[in-house]
Amino acid sequence: MGTHISKVRTQDARFYLEGGAGSDALHTDPQYSYAVTLLETDKAIAGTGFVLTLGQGNQLVTAAIELLAEGLVGMEIEELMASFATHSRAMADHPQLRWLGPHKGVVHLALASITNACFDLWAMSRGVPLWRLLLDLDDVQFASLLDLTYLEHVLTSEDVVAFVDQQRQGREERRGILNTGYPGYDTSIGWLGYDDATVVANAGKAVDRGFRALKLKVGSDDVERDVRRATRLREAVGPDVRVMIDANQRWSVPEAIANIERFRDVDLFWVEEPTHPDDVNGHRAIVDAATPVRIALGEHVPNRVVFNNYINQRAVHFIQIDCTRVAGVSEFLTVSLLAKRAGLPVVPHVGDMGQVHQHLVLFNHIALGCEVVFLEHIPHLSQYFADPAEVQDGVYRTPQEPGSSAALRATT
């Protein structure tokens, strides 16, 4: 009985992007790639999980997956997920591989890929989409998914149970989002490699397609270029569309403070990754100087401990956690809880192109009471997914297929 994992396979999947798509201030020549975990079973289903890399080094992550996931073979998926926190922690604290992190870099990306495959398989085996599986858990089952080690002073299992229970008030009402869909925003209008005319043209098309929020890459060698592009973008879309800029860690702390001031006439909804993602103190200084402009970050924040430091220090406004950076779906949910309790919105970065995160933001809103902001939409890789996210009129349609929408088409 049950669904047993019979084999762990990995896939080093690399995709070609066209014409500067994906480029930013520090990642000038990306080849979007996925380090994929495939959990084969004794049934006709498999679990798929993956993390994003930018090409070279993707094979380091798949090699780490093979080292970490060994112990999963033979396990039954319901039994595994009944005490997932324990298994996740054992992999995170592998007595030899832990040294290579801990809880960051290649080994943590590998754990994320494995974790995401476990959640995908779980939902596949129950025949339901991941968002529904998560909503159907009772509070204790939910808490047992989360490895809360090193958060003992902030968030215990008992806290999780109490918080989720408290959020049951209003939950039925919040399920309305399943019908209306979750709003998206368009990141693909303004990659750093695009010229001004392309940005303006893309912005017009995005607004026509229903998006009410657009993001522009900045962090050029010439900040004048950045300001000019942002200004043209604002002029093109008018005052009612939200405009964000993303510096991709290109600035020093003093540069960030000086440069953000130069965009004062653009009315920015946020400034993303102004400087190094490890610099909590630096971001706190930027937050203090940039007010009322708000700061977003998270795509390079590796784990719950660092997120907790950001939240604690009030060094960030928008939590851009990515389940393909932290240890997968479960650490994503842990950080979402920390953020919600601190009153900060969770707006995921979508290393998965939104495929898995479309499930997670629905759960976050309905079960945790997280505010609906919008979910990043990057359409580049949709042709490679078995069930690509459907974004219509600027809104993610609620996925209905079993699993986490992570499965890739067989041909990649």
Next chain:
Amino acid sequence: MGTHISKVRTQDARFYLEGGAGSDALHTDPQYSYAVTLLETDKAIAGTGFVLTLGQGNQLVTAAIELLAEGLVGMEIEELMASFATHSRAMADHPQLRWLGPHKGVVHLALASITNACFDLWAMSRGVPLWRLLLDLDDVQFASLLDLTYLEHVLTSEDVVAFVDQQRQGREERRGILNTGYPGYDTSIGWLGYDDATVVANAGKAVDRGFRALKLKVGSDDVERDVRRATRLREAVGPDVRVMIDANQRWSVPEAIANIERFRDVDLFWVEEPTHPDDVNGHRAIVDAATPVRIALGEHVPNRVVFNNYINQRAVHFIQIDCTRVAGVSEFLTVSLLAKRAGLPVVPHVGDMGQVHQHLVLFNHIALGCEVVFLEHIPHLSQYFADPAEVQDGVYRTPQEPGSSAALRATT
């Protein structure tokens, strides 16, 4: 003319330890291993650099070295080192591999191994030990070694030049350490796997060999055991020997605060790695609660940005940076400067078993004016080095061979 790098080779070197040596609360079954970079040249010399891992995954680091170091082939070593910060930054910000960090985990370990090989080759090519090479640099040459990106608000090249110049006062006097040798401390008396009697016996032998400071691993499942061992150790060595304990990140923040209090009768010189190395805020809380007991950490702090946060927040007392964890010799020196300017002692963790660090602490003291505390001594691997560190009467003898003492015997 000059010495050109003709080939980059890597070596996955793994060593067997006996009887629980190297074991601690989280790393219960280590196989000390080095991910080695070998820079072959058109002369009869080669540069050796390495980083420590605990066995599995060592091959991930060597694979990353091969990806990162490609561009060094053909370079002349003096030209390379004349603008080393630029080259180091280019590797740290590799447009595709950066995603796997940034500046942490496997790719940063790889950069450390490469950097250390560059410094070793440089000293080999000049025919001098590394400590002497560093002391002979002028202030501007020294500053050009250091990638200070993301420290612009804290430490500029001009600051480095001014600081080193200022420290020239008293420098001749401090050169006396070259004759007296740098004091060591013994980590090998109290691995977590050793029984009480072994610890007490080892302590006696270490004191007989001239050590005035000893370290005990704690973080057992049973804190009573830890307190008992520390108490026996204190009784065995008397009040004049320094005793440190090392929890290797085993405790939560509240556990650390409660447990440290239980050692109050042992007179601890420091408590090392009480909790997760990413938790700056947590360590600040521990520092506040544990005073006057002091906190040491650094072996798992990946880069200058995180160290700067620790220093800024006054969340640590002893900076245990390791040039086999941060980006090698140059980032080690950068963090040493940050620490010295903040009045904090630098007491390296020795992933290199002290081979390279014996050079660096001499430079730190003589050129930067860093306080002499002591340098960790772990003799396990000395048989594998071409020129093993000589520790006599508890003191490191100043190495005189060319290079950084990193070369391994050919047979490994």
